Amino acid sequence: MNLWLIPFFPLIGFALNGILGRRVSKQLISVIGVGTVAASFLYVVAILLKLSPLNTAYSEHYFTWIQSGFLQVGFDLVIDRLTSVMLLVVTGVGLLIHIYSIGYMAEDSGYYRFFSFLNLFMFFMLILVLASNLLLLFVGWEGVGLSSYLLVSFYFHEDWVTNAGNKAFIVNRIGDFGFTLGILLTVVTFHTLDFGKMATAVGTMPAEVGFGTLTVLTLLLFAGATGKSAQIPLFVWLPDAMAGPTPVSALIHAATMVTAGVYMIARLSFLYDHAPVAMSFVAVVGLITAVMAATIGMAQNDIKRVFAYSTISQLGYMFLGLGVGAYSAGIFHLMTHAFFKALLFLGAGSVIHGLSGEQDLRHMGGLRKAMPITFWTLGAACLAISGFPGFSGFFSKDAILSAAYTHAPWMFWIGAITAGITAFYVFRAYFLAFFGEYRGHHHAHESPPVMTLPLIVLAVLSIGGGYINVPTWLSPAFPLSEHENVTAMVISASFGILGIIIAAIMYVFRPGLAESFKNAMGPLYTLVLNKYYVDEFYQAAIVKPLEGISRTFLWRGVDEGLIDTGLVNGLGRVVRDWGSMFRRYQSGSIRNYATLILAGSLLVIFVFILAGSTR
Amino acid sequence: MGHVPLSWYLILSAILFALGVAGFVYRKSVITVFMSIELMLNAVNLTFIAFSYELHRIDGHIFSFFVMVVAAAEAAVGLAIILTIFKNRGTLQIDEVDSLKL
Amino acid sequence: MIDSWIFIICAIVAVVCGFNLVLQKHPIASALSLIGVMGSLAVLYLLLGAEFLAMAQMIVYGGAVMVLFVFVIMLLNAGTEKASTKSWFAQILGLPLLLCFVGLLAYLVWGVLPPLRDVDFGSWVGGTAQHIGELLFTTYLLPFEVISVLILIAILGAVVLARREIE
Missing domain, CATH: 1.20.5 (Single alpha-helices involved in coiled-coils or other helix-helix interfaces)
Incomplete structure (x- = not known):
């Protein structure tokens, strides 16, 4: 069973499209670009079917990469239950977005470049997910950062675009510095970088030694996660990264790359379990980020920026889940978030594509007649993210908030209120775009089937994804919590519905209310804007x-x-x-030379006498 | 007076050698410089023969013989060179023949 | 006893001629002083029992080399030396260095050397031509041959250098 084929297929796609892309037809580029990811996805499914029920991890070792003293790092890939979830999300959602890109990027001259970089990203992300040691994970980590930079700066002819790409990369690097320090500390502490060996070592570590070192280590690694997953203080790159094409925003900055930090912490749960201080820190940072991003999202006028801040906010939720010990809830939310956030972005892309590039919400409106499929699928995504009962987001968000309630009730209340704010701003965007009168200048049209089909698939997943019982599947590694907290469920759901109702009032039924509210809030509004x-x-x-x-x-x-x-x-x-x-000294005068020879010979004789060779 | 100690020969040789060096360093005519070289060689010859007497071995004489031969050959070639220098430079002062300086 | 007197006389002659060589202004005077040195040295060789070498000294040095020198002085019409200030380094440092040198040699001779024998004329007769010939043509045969080649080369060199240029 060759695990290496999973990341290898997209790598081939990257190489082929990169080298040959300029000279071949668009169809061939699409076939290579999408086909390799499809092959990867099918291979993942095949492997998982063969390996299920996957009670023990399955790993493959290919070659020893580093052998230096006590440190041995190999190119090892491993599949366990956590990996399986991540693999399916990455390849599945990735495949849908690749298909969507065929339609979205159809008129772009850099078509081959886009697919080439997108495949490169898939390669690195799969390496990250499959890695069996921290260094290989870091290779994938850096690689997705690189691909993100390449793709954000895709329209590189504009200055502000390349600045956005630079910002993404540089801010990421700041976090990666913390990550590197974490890796070094791991080497010093555990003398290995392999996850399995680290897990056994942590078990035998004395508590006093472990506590300080592990706290520092986990905090350093979390610093890297704040960079990659856009938490406070390193979230500033994500909104600017919306300069890239919308499929990029969907794949990288919603579904996969930004979740790498979440995955990393879940993978290293055995370390975080022994560092409660770090876990509280993670939870608090996640919570604050969630609130802050949600409030900013309320005032933004660019549809992609609204969703960008929404991503930051939802990632905050995931970190909150991890921080209170509910690792499986965090991963569960990662999966459902991949579904509905990708759908949100792809839907936004469909709107933008339909309006020939318009992204400002103030120039949209009443699109539900012109773009019905987009209207319905995007609606499903908005309901999912708001935690509407029955949709996927409801189950995953509730899992996190219940765990937060058992850990510390105040976290639950803030999280619930934020859920309400989330619902509000998402539906604000939705209503502004699809209801009311059309305020724009372009002629709106629905997107081609190659784009609407992935939207439909993702809508189905957004609705039904909650019934995939991920927490149970992950329970061998991350034990389930004891009971369901029904009251918490009800409270958070009602906050969500309240948010939807307020948004509906302000943007559908009484449009002028929003303007007056904005003026009333005055400086607060400017601050958030x-x-x-x-x-x-x-x-x-x-x-x-x-x-x-x-x-x-x-x-x-x-x-x-x-x-x-x-x-x-x-x-x-x-x-x-x-x-x-x-x-x-070279004067040409023979007499001078003679004198120098005399002096030299004197010196030699003197030295000989001193050295005693005349005895 | 008794016999002369051998060290007196060595001292004489040293004095002659020193005189040779002095002539080499202080004289300005090329031919005189050459003659100082000959003086030095002779002083060395005396040393060799003195030590040969000391050790009652004749190898010192052989060495001295060779020195003599070489000195003769060197004198021949050297004087030929002096002739050439005189032909080219027109002077016999060694201070004038200094074009090999940096 | 008389050999000591001969030694003293010849030594004084040698030293005086040496000083003369250094102090005279005209090259020909220096040349004649050198002949004097050669001669006294030949006597000293004889006192040390080196008969063959004494004769060789007179013949080769006094008879050939010095004649060569005198001829060249005549050819070049070498005159008295003129003063020159170019080699100030040598002018200034020459004498001190020389005195150091002499002092060093004196220390070596008196301080370092083990006690040497006295020179007794006639006590050692190992410096005859026969002895030299025996050694020269057996142990030192190779240097002998090489030296003959050296002389050949010297002759060639001298001829080439002193040739009149082809007009």
Whole structure:
């Protein structure tokens, strides 16, 4: 059973499309791009069918990558129940988005480049998910960051687009620095990077030693997760990453890459179980991020930005779930979120495509007649994300909030209120787009079947995905909580429905209410509209001082002064000065030479006498 | 007076050698410099023969013989070179022949 | 006893001629002083029992090399030396270094060397031509042959160098 084929298929797709793409037809590019991912998906299904019920992990070792002292890192891939969930999500949703992209990117001249990079992303994401040790996971981690950069900057002819790509990559790297430190600390503490070996080592670790080290380690790794999964303080790249094409936003920044942090923590649950301080930190950060992003999402006018902040908010929920110990709830929400968030983005893409590029909500409206399929599928996604009873989001969000309630009730209440806010802003966007009068200038039309079919599939999954009992499937690794908390379920559902009703009132039945509310809130509205000025704060506090230091100290001081003038020129100067000093000995005068020979011979005789060879 | 100690021969040789060096360093005519070289070689010859007497071995004489031969050959070639220098430079001062300087 | 007197006389002659060689202004005077040195050295060789070498010294050095020198001085019409300030390094440092050198040699001779025998003229007769010939043509045969090649080369060199240029 060759596990390596799973990531290998997309890699082939990347290579073929990258090298040949310019010269072949669009059909062939599509076949290669989509076909490799389909092959990967089918292979995953086949392997899982063969391996089920997957009570023990199945791993394959290919070659030893690093062998240095006590550290041995191999190219090992492993499948267990957690991996299986991730694999199905990544390849399944990935396949749907690839199919969708055939329609969405049809008129773009960089068609082959798009599929090539998308396949590259799939390769790295699959490596990340299948990795059996921390270093290989980090390879995938970095690789998806790279692919994200390449894809966000896809329309690279515009400055603001490439800036967005740079921002995504650089902010990610800051988190990755913490991750790297975590890896180093792991090497020092466990003398191995393999997950299985780490798990057994943690079991035998004495509590006092483990507590401090593990807390630091888990916090460092979580720092990497804040970068990759867009939590506070490193979430600022995700809204700007909406500069990339919409399928990219759907795949990378909604369904898969940003969930890598969640997956990593779930994979390392055995470490986090021994570091309760870190877990509380994770939960609190997740919760605050969820609230903050939700409030920002309320005021945004670009449809993709609304959904971007929604992603950040939902990721906060996942981290909340992980932080309170409900790992399976977090993964469950990861899966359902992949369904409905991908659907939200693809639906938004369908709207944008139908309106020939319009993304501002204020220029949309009344589209439900022109784009019926998009209207219904997007509606399903919005209901799912709001936690409407019966839809997938309801089950997963409830699992998290119940666990939060048992851990600390105040977390539950904030989470529930945020659920209401979530419902509100999502439906605000929905109503603004599909109801009322059309406020735009373009002629709206429905998208072609190649785009609407994935929407329908994802809608089905958004509705029915909750009935896939992921927590039970993951229960050998992550024990289930004791009982269902019915009251919590009811409360969170009602907050959601309340949000929908308020949105409906403000945007469908009494449109003027929104304007007056906005004016009444005044400065609060401006604060939220400008994303709490986080970007501006970073610019002033970090970017500008760093730039200043680089320019004055590092450039002028060190590089020019020390290295250029001191070392490089200095070396030349020393050689030249000493050379000109010694040059004068060769005067051409024989008598001088003779005198020097005399002096030399004197020295030699003297040395001989001193050395005693005349005894 | 008794016999002369051998060390006196060595001292004499040393003095002659020193004189040779002095001539080499201080004289300005090329031919005189050459003659100083010959003086040095002779001083060395004396040392060899003195030690040969000391050890009652004749190898010192052989060495001295070879030194003599080489000195003769060197004098021949050296004087030929001096002739050439005089032909080219027109001067016999060694201070004038210094074009090999940096 | 008389050999000690001969030694002292010849030594004084040698040293005086040496000084003369260094101090004279005209090359021909230096050449004649050198002949004097050669001669006294030949006597000293004789005192040390090196008969063959004493004769060789007179013939080769005094008879050939010095004649060559005198001829060249005549050919080049070498005059008295003129003063020159170019090699100041040698002018200044030459004498101190020389004195150091002499001092060092003196220390070596007196301080370092083990006690040497006295020179007794006639006590050792191992320096005859026969002895030298025996050694020269057996143990030192190779250097002998090589030296003959060296002389050949020297002749060639001298001829080439001193040739008149082809007009």
